[in-house]
Amino acid sequence: MTNSIADIQEAKSLLVIGSNTSATHPVIATRVRRAVMDGARLVVANPIEIPITKYATLHLRQTPGSDIALLMGLCRVLLDEGIYDKEYVEARCENFDEFKESLKEYDLDFVEKHTGVPAEKVVEAARVLAANRPGALLYAMGITQHTHGTDNVMATANLQMLLGNVGKAGGGVNPLRGQNNVQGACDMGALPNVFTGYQPVTDENVRKKFAAAWDVDEDMPGEIGLTIPKMFQGMADGSLKAMYLVGENPMLSDPDIKHVEENLKKLEFLVVQDIFPTESTPYAHVILPAAASMEKEGTFTNTERRVQKLNKVLEPAGESKPDWWITAEIAKRMGGTTFDYESADDILKEINKLTPSYTGITPERLAGGDAPQWPCPEEGHPGTPILHTAQFARGKGFLVPISYKGPAEMPDEEYPLVLTTTRSLFHYHTGTMTRKSDGLNTIHPENVVLMHPNTAQELELQDGEMVKVSSRRGHIDIKLAVSPTIGEGVVAMNFHFAEAPANMLTNPVLDPVSSIPEYKACAVRVEKAA
Amino acid sequence: MNTIKLSINGKEVEVAEGATVLDAAKALGIEIPTLCHHPSLKPSGQCRVCAVEIEGQRGLPEACATPAVDGMVVMTATDRVMEFRREVLSGILAEHPRECPGCDSNQNCELQNLIEGLGIDRPYVAPTVKEKEVLADNPFFRRDYNLCIKCGRCVRMCHEFRGASVVVMKEVEGIQEVGTPLDLPLPEAGCQFCAACVDVCPVGALALLPREFEAEAQEIGSSLPGNQARFLKDFYRGGARKEIVKSICPYCGVGCQMIFEKQDGRIVQVLPDPEGPANLGQACVKGRFGIAEFVQHPGRLTKPLIRENGEFRDAEWDEALDLVAEKLKGYKPEEIGVVASAKVTNEENYVIMKLTRGLLRTNSIDHCARL
Numbered sequence: 001m002t003n004s005i006a007d008i009q010e011a012k013s014l015l016v017i018g019s020n021t022s023a024t025h026p027v028i029a030t031r032v033r034r035a036v037m038d039g040a041r042l043v044v045a046n047p048i049e050i051p052i053t054k055y056a057t058l059h060l061r062q063t064p065g066s067d068i069a070l071l072m073g074l075c076r077v078l079l080d081e082g083i084y085d086k087e088y089v090e091a092r093c094e095n096f097d098e099f100k101e102s103l104k105e106y107d108l109d110f111v112e113k114h115t116g117v118p119a120e121k122v123v124e125a126a127r128v129l130a131a132n133r134p135g136a137l138l139y140a141m142g143i144t145q146h147t148h149g150t151d152n153v154m155a156t157a158n159l160q161m162l163l164g165n166v167g168k169a170g171g172g173v174n175p176l177r178g179q180n181n182v183q184g185a186c187d188m189g190a191l192p193n194v195f196t197g198y199q200p201v202t203d204e205n206v207r208k209k210f211a212a213a214w215d216v217d218e219d220m221p222g223e224i225g226l227t228i229p230k231m232f233q234g235m236a237d238g239s240l241k242a243m244y245l246v247g248e249n250p251m252l253s254d255p256d257i258k259h260v261e262e263n264l265k266k267l268e269f270l271v272v273q274d275i276f277p278t279e280s281t282p283y284a285h286v287i288l289p290a291a292a293s294m295e296k297e298g299t300f301t302n303t304e305r306r307v308q309k310l311n312k313v314l315e316p317a318g319e320s321k322p323d324w325w326i327t328a329e330i331a332k333r334m335g336g337t338t339f340d341y342e343s344a345d346d347i348l349k350e351i352n353k354l355t356p357s358y359t360g361i362t363p364e365r366l367a368g369g370d371a372p373q374w375p376c377p378e379e380g381h382p383g384t385p386i387l388h389t390a391q392f393a394r395g396k397g398f399l400v401p402i403s404y405k406g407p408a409e410m411p412d413e414e415y416p417l418v419l420t421t422t423r424s425l426f427h428y429h430t431g432t433m434t435r436k437s438d439g440l441n442t443i444h445p446e447n448v449v450l451m452h453p454n455t456a457q458e459l460e461l462q463d464g465e466m467v468k469v470s471s472r473r474g475h476i477d478i479k480l481a482v483s484p485t486i487g488e489g490v491v492a493m494n495f496h497f498a499e500a501p502a503n504m505l506t507n508p509v510l511d512p513v514s515s516i517p518e519y520k521a522c523a524v525r526v527e528k529a530a
Numbered sequence: 531m532n533t534i535k536l537s538i539n540g541k542e543v544e545v546a547e548g549a550t551v552l553d554a555a556k557a558l559g560i561e562i563p564t565l566c567h568h569p570s571l572k573p574s575g576q577c578r579v580c581a582v583e584i585e586g587q588r589g590l591p592e593a594c595a596t597p598a599v600d601g602m603v604v605m606t607a608t609d610r611v612m613e614f615r616r617e618v619l620s621g622i623l624a625e626h627p628r629e630c631p632g633c634d635s636n637q638n639c640e641l642q643n644l645i646e647g648l649g650i651d652r653p654y655v656a657p658t659v660k661e662k663e664v665l666a667d668n669p670f671f672r673r674d675y676n677l678c679i680k681c682g683r684c685v686r687m688c689h690e691f692r693g694a695s696v697v698v699m700k701e702v703e704g705i706q707e708v709g710t711p712l713d714l715p716l717p718e719a720g721c722q723f724c725a726a727c728v729d730v731c732p733v734g735a736l737a738l739l740p741r742e743f744e745a746e747a748q749e750i751g752s753s754l755p756g757n758q759a760r761f762l763k764d765f766y767r768g769g770a771r772k773e774i775v776k777s778i779c780p781y782c783g784v785g786c787q788m789i790f791e792k793q794d795g796r797i798v799q800v801l802p803d804p805e806g807p808a809n810l811g812q813a814c815v816k817g818r819f820g821i822a823e824f825v826q827h828p829g830r831l832t833k834p835l836i837r838e839n840g841e842f843r844d845a846e847w848d849e850a851l852d853l854v855a856e857k858l859k860g861y862k863p864e865e866i867g868v869v870a871s872a873k874v875t876n877e878e879n880y881v882i883m884k885l886t887r888g889l890l891r892t893n894s895i896d897h898c899a900r901l
Contacts (some may be wrong), residue, residue, distance in 0.1 A: 005882050022693065025782055026784075026813075026815075027692065027786055027808070030640045030812050033691060033693035034691065036693075037572075050692075052693065102586075114760075125603070126892045134679035177782075179782070179873055179898065180780050180783060180785065180873060181871075182783060183783060183880045184872075185871065185872045185874075185876075188870075188880045188883055189887075190871075190877035190895055191879070191896060191897075194566050195883070195887070196883070203729055210887070210888070214884060214888040216889065221887075221893055224893055225893025228896045228898070231867035231894060240864075240866070240894075242857065243866070243869065244866070244867075244882075244886075245869045246868075246871045246882060247871030247873045247874050248600070248869050248898055258738040269857045269858075271857075272636075272857075274831060274832055275825075276829060276831060277829070281879065282838065285836070285837050286834070286850055287836075287842065288831055288850060288851075289831035290831070290855070290874075292824070292825045293780035293825075293873070294797070296876065298877045299876045300875060300876065301876060302783055302808055303783035303784060304785075306785060306807060312777075313790040313792065313797060314700065314797065314825065315791070317830040323871075323875075324875070327885055329847075329884045330855050330885065331884070331888075331889055333851055333855035333856075334858065334885075338886065339884075344877040347877035351876065378581045390626055390672065390814060398645020410638050425722055425815060425816075426816070432824075433780070434824070437819065438865045439668075439815075439819045440819065442668075442669045443668065466784075470861075483539075
């Protein structure tokens with residue numbers, strides 16, 4: 001998030017797009033609710049009538065995968081009506097003319113045709129956002145999990161720049177990060193292209209700095225490594241032979257599970273480190289038992305870049321060990337000379353030294369109850385609740401011309417419906433944790449596929465009956481839930497359930513820049529279960 | 531910002547514009563009793579317990595809902611005020627059951643505190659309300675509206691804060707009652723089970739379902755006559771050796787700070803921490819009710835396992851770690867992929883990253899940021 005969670009309450013308007021906030025980030029949804037109670041106008045853009053639409057000024061129900069048309073369409077209205085923030089754009093942005101030229105494509109007919117949102121609603125939304133500034137834009141995986149996810153994100157930034165909403169309290173482009181420490185994993189360089197604090201692997205000086213600190217040979221590789229989907233392609237063609245897999249369950253979380261399984265089987269050596277046996281552990285050669293979050297010390301970085309101290313509540317179960325201990329032991333046995341850590345604090349001190357944005361986030365400070373937001377470049381620095389206040393990271397904000405792209409797989413005669421994947425308030429990701437809870441399973445026991453009554457009627461299907469959902473990748477049997485909260489021709493289901501795994505159906509095609517799979521739109525067919 | 535000067539009980543105080551009389555009193559360290567008021571919620575003035583006298587104003591306005599005004603002269607504890615508060619309290623007590631022992635909120639009840647603070651000096655009639663069924667329609671908490679004092683906190687929390695609007699204040703045969711529309715069970719009414727309503731309930735009307743040790747007391751108590759069973763439950767609760775540790779919820783990216791209550795080495799309850807910077811006392815159903823079970827689940831991996839001839843067998847750490855190290859050494863950098871985790875700590879991701887780049891000599895490291 002460019003801004004803070006608390007900051008949402010300062011917003012005069014909110015655009016929530018591609019996020020079912022009350023299911024995936026319930027506590028952030030309470031801030032949205034408070035903002036609305038205090039008079040903010042809420043615009044929700046989502047293919048489903050999600051719970052927060054109950055208090056929205058407007059709900060734009062776009063077809064899955066048409067977000068570029070919607071966001072650029074909103075930009076076009078702001079320009080056509082002259083209601084964008086001219087002063088802000090002049091002072092802080094660049095490339096306005098080229099950007100304006102690229103908006104020609106997005107007239108209201110075009111926008112309505114692709115998004116299914118009536119033109120007058122698009123106009124009204126643009127007016128609401130323009131008249132109620134500053135406004136915060138919140139998004140989640142509904143924006144990113146597309147073959148054009150990167151373009152979607154840039155389109156959200158374009159809109160917020162035109163509205164003059166970036167770098168201000170109550171504004172911002174705010175991705176709501178899904179996993180508790182997905183922000184931290186990125187910050188720590190668990191990515192193919194960067195070390196900690198986004199220091200690029202392609203920079204020789206950076207590599208030298210880390211090599212010296214780690215007491216290893218200077219010639220660490222400078223070329224960018226493989227993303228997870230590329231690793232799976234490597235397994236398929238035999239070039240990737242060994243894998244060290246920590247706390248992940250690709251057999252349920254990755255697209256096109258059938259292929260995931262074939263590829264895992266091809267590995268010569270797979271080490272899985274986890275707290276539970278999962279759908280993926282049967283393919284391991286060695287399984288290492290890890291301590292759970294509540295059984296260890298360390299830090300997590302939340303969606304607003306706030307680094308918080310994790311305290312040990314329980315002793316580790318059985319002989320399980322904290323992940324840092326396990327990995328350090330493997331490293332020592334491979335000849336690593338700088339892995340003699342006695343505590344998580346020892347490791348954080350090393351991170352402080354090597355990571356400019358984390359320099360001031362020291363163990364002492366966290367022990368004192370502080371939880372600063374990075375960048376926190378020196379000891380005593382207060383942290384940074386809002387990014388880009390004076391200028392953008394690159395100087396001026398670049399308005400990006402974007403041409404329209406829809407989903408890679410469009411409905412056709414054989415597979416006439418669009419499937420989008422969703423999440424439940426009561427379950428989490430692959431269910432490794434939540435499916436163990438009796439209470440949560442009682443409230444939400446099984447997966448359903450959501451369908452509009454008219455679509456159900458056309459297909460002669462009844463609410464509550466078992467149906468077969470098929471795509472080009474595979475098929476599953478699942479219970480049908482008929483509801484007008486979803487648009488005609490679109491169906492949706494959670495991916496938490498191993499009994500009816502949505503990712504049997506999803507399309508493994510990737511965004512070329514981010515390598516994110518297109519979970520949010522693929523073509524399917526629904527019929528009575530055999 | 532403009533400030534306002536007023537006097538309370540003869541003491542001058544300066545507060546920011548927008549402050550209430552209650553805020554101003556608090557700034558002076560003067561305590562005004564409250565019941566329907568809650569710091570997380572907007573003032574409602576429903577219960578009238580915080581009534582005060584203000585010079586030049588008729589009646590007794592509520593301190594929680596009356597904005598402080600320049601030059602205001604407030605008296606918080608005159609005989610008239612105290613008498614009025616006792617009268618309000620008598621009205622509440624007339625409808626509130628008298629069996630405190632065994633109540634989930636006994637010794638931890640705002641109504642009890644209020645009685646103690648005000649000192650009820652008159653006999654008050656026993657409640658005449660008919661017994662309502664205790665509602666246990668979900669796995670997490672129960673509702674006993676016999677104990678409800680109609681302060682409206684749960685309704686306001688559900689509506690104003692959580693946006694779920696599942697519990698409402700309604701009129702049944704001329705009497706105000708809290709409940710769901712059409713008396714639907716909570717799962718059908720769209721409840722999100724955040725239990726924020728339970729957190730703000732000042733009495734025992736809303737209570738989390740019994741924790742392990744309470745269940746034991748209940749079982750033993752079931753063979754005892756009414757009052758003895760109640761005392762036994764209190765005894766158990768008082769004797770529970772509770773230890774408290776604050777930590778961070780392991781579910782989503784919000785990073786709610788939670789209070790973990792432990793007993794005999796096990797988590798018995800998880801509550802949102804009002805001091806958590808990201809959550810300010812809020813949480814969701816997963817954080818509250820979905821942590822203890824998975825962490826303490828018997829199905830956890832507790833020993834290293836090595837696969838031999840298609841079967842997994844237990845191994846010691848040294849054997850498993852040596853095997854992994856030796857095997858990984860045998861591959862070229864481009865033949866190895868490492869998947870770190872968005873669920874483990876910063877320090878752990880760092881060490882995994884360091885192993886990958888420093889020793890395995892590859893940049894093929896990633897995690898589930900995209901999934």
